[in-house]
Amino acid sequence: MAKxxxxxxxxxxxxxxxGQLVRIKDEVMPEPDIGAAGRAAANMKGNAPAILFxxxxxxxxxxxxxxxGSWANHALMMGMQKDATTxxxxxxxxxxxxKYPVEPEVVAREDAPCKENVVDENxxxxxxxxxxxxxxxxxxxxxxxxxxxxxxxxxxxxxxKMNVGTYRIQVKDVDRIGIQALAMHDIAVQLExxxxxxxxxxxxxxxxxxxxxxxxxxxxxxxxQSEYKFAGALRDGVPVKLVKADKAEHLYVPASAEVxxxxxxxxRVRECEGPFGEFPGSYSGARNQCVxxxxxxxHRTDPIFENLYLGxxxxxxxxxxxxxxxxxxxxxxxxxxxxxxxxxxxYMHGHVAIISTKCRYGGYxxxxxxxxxxxxxxMPYTKVVIVVDEYVDPFNLxxxxxxxxxxxxxxxxxxxxxxxxxxxxxPSSNPAGMHTKMIIDATTPVAPEPNPRSxxxxxxxxxxxxxxEILRDLMK
Amino acid sequence: xxCPRCNSEDTRVMxxxxxxxxxxxxxxxxxxxxxxxxETPDVHDVFKLKPEDIPNLQVIPPVPPLDK
Numbered sequence: 001m002a003k004x005x006x007x008x009x010x011x012x013x014x015x016x017x018x019g020q021l022v023r024i025k026d027e028v029m030p031e032p033d034i035g036a037a038g039r040a041a042a043n044m045k046g047n048a049p050a051i052l053f054x055x056x057x058x059x060x061x062x063x064x065x066x067x068x069g070s071w072a073n074h075a076l077m078m079g080m081q082k083d084a085t086t087x088x089x090x091x092x093x094x095x096x097x098x099k100y101p102v103e104p105e106v107v108a109r110e111d112a113p114c115k116e117n118v119v120d121e122n123x124x125x126x127x128x129x130x131x132x133x134x135x136x137x138x139x140x141x142x143x144x145x146x147x148x149x150x151x152x153x154x155x156x157x158x159x160x161k162m163n164v165g166t167y168r169i170q171v172k173d174v175d176r177i178g179i180q181a182l183a184m185h186d187i188a189v190q191l192e193x194x195x196x197x198x199x200x201x202x203x204x205x206x207x208x209x210x211x212x213x214x215x216x217x218x219x220x221x222x223x224x225q226s227e228y229k230f231a232g233a234l235r236d237g238v239p240v241k242l243v244k245a246d247k248a249e250h251l252y253v254p255a256s257a258e259v260x261x262x263x264x265x266x267x268r269v270r271e272c273e274g275p276f277g278e279f280p281g282s283y284s285g286a287r288n289q290c291v292x293x294x295x296x297x298x299h300r301t302d303p304i305f306e307n308l309y310l311g312x313x314x315x316x317x318x319x320x321x322x323x324x325x326x327x328x329x330x331x332x333x334x335x336x337x338x339x340x341x342x343x344x345x346x347y348m349h350g351h352v353a354i355i356s357t358k359c360r361y362g363g364y365x366x367x368x369x370x371x372x373x374x375x376x377x378x379m380p381y382t383k384v385v386i387v388v389d390e391y392v393d394p395f396n397l398x399x400x401x402x403x404x405x406x407x408x409x410x411x412x413x414x415x416x417x418x419x420x421x422x423x424x425x426x427p428s429s430n431p432a433g434m435h436t437k438m439i440i441d442a443t444t445p446v447a448p449e450p451n452p453r454s455x456x457x458x459x460x461x462x463x464x465x466x467x468x469e470i471l472r473d474l475m476k
Numbered sequence: 477x478x479c480p481r482c483n484s485e486d487t488r489v490m491x492x493x494x495x496x497x498x499x500x501x502x503x504x505x506x507x508x509x510x511x512x513x514x515e516t517p518d519v520h521d522v523f524k525l526k527p528e529d530i531p532n533l534q535v536i537p538p539v540p541p542l543d544k
Contacts, residue, residue, distance in 0.1 A: 029514065031514070031515055057493075057514075058493030058494065058498035058499050059494060126494055127494050133515070137519070137523055139508065139509050139523075140503075140510040140511075141501075172503065172510070180536065181537055182536060182537065183536070183537045183538070188537045192537070195539060196542060197542075270535050270539065272508050272525070273508070285523065286523070286525060287533050287534045287535070287536050288530070288535045290536075290537075
């Protein structure tokens, strides 16, 4: 059974023990220090640490950032060795995915650390959270790593339809925030049901969670699939612990969260929000968006505010839409095409994807690319598909480049398909929502496609695996 | 105090630092831009707004009709 964490604090302790968390003990300024350190951590790549700021000018509490921001931290989140390769993490995630659904465990209020302190008068978010501007041109202070819990107004008791999602949040007052609910998001479906009746949509916003819950909050799953039951699956079958929200009896929140903000989306109200530096590495401008009034806060004693930096990829947010984008696509294609070996859709939420497959007959590489481009996520998001042979690791970009360099004959292996769906946030999509697709088939031709210059691949010398082990041990 | 983004004069102090007298945060009541007294806001021209343009910004998500 894999190691699991009952909350953010336990995970931070493991990160520190593994040399994957650093403490900044000197006082820092909210701006620009916290954002700049998040960017700097992202620049370190491979084993970048989480950063815990212990003293922030003018504030009581602590901030932690870059908690998910490296493959080492991602592996530790899953209870794996911190040097587990991306491909190993992909296959482990695939294995656990099949354990869905794992029913959550509901604990009593007195057993839930997130209820240690209650604030329901004179609410002031700045007293609880050390808020700060993430990027220079952001329109205010943003909460970038919240797990927002909301119910289905037409079916409030249905746990499967209870949504846990990550949406950007702009602080507009001490008890008032803006929230982005794009029409394609599950929360927008729920909001529409409420707004048609001119009713408030209650929300509970969980900050500072078990890292798997945050990971699931940013995973694209079906509207009637439960993020909490998936989190139990990804915890290798260990249920998540939940507790009822105080003001909305039908909502459940992670019992160990650092902070729970409870409130409601004001029906039929939209106010100016943004700009905000977004995941494609550019700002999204000001729009009129939803508003949440906060009327109740619970929090652990001395809460830690967990937030993330996002900028030109890769930054922490890219680790939260990497393997959790790849796995659902892999599952959907594998169903009909068992030759599929692995799928890497980690670049800008799957805009570029690499498929590794064995080819059963001529043209198979292109065919499997079309299959990816017809999945619900791949149709709007994926625009460039690279297909490689089964022995090429799609997570090893040097190998992928080798496959393109040595296998591709551009006049027959590159296909351009105009006038297809696109993703509006992709700045190259024009008009927003339309795009061209490109397939690069870097597989070796198989019959009936002719292969006039077949090759004999180099094999690793005998004993290579043994030597890999020896060298790994010597490096520890 | 003038909003650095939309030039509205309708701004206010949103909050003072919870510890010490270190800073204040200001907010514009027209466009909701906010900034801390320790910052020197430099809003790029592309992000400046005119108050009269705000009602015409894209609405996300669209407001549905009321049920009859």
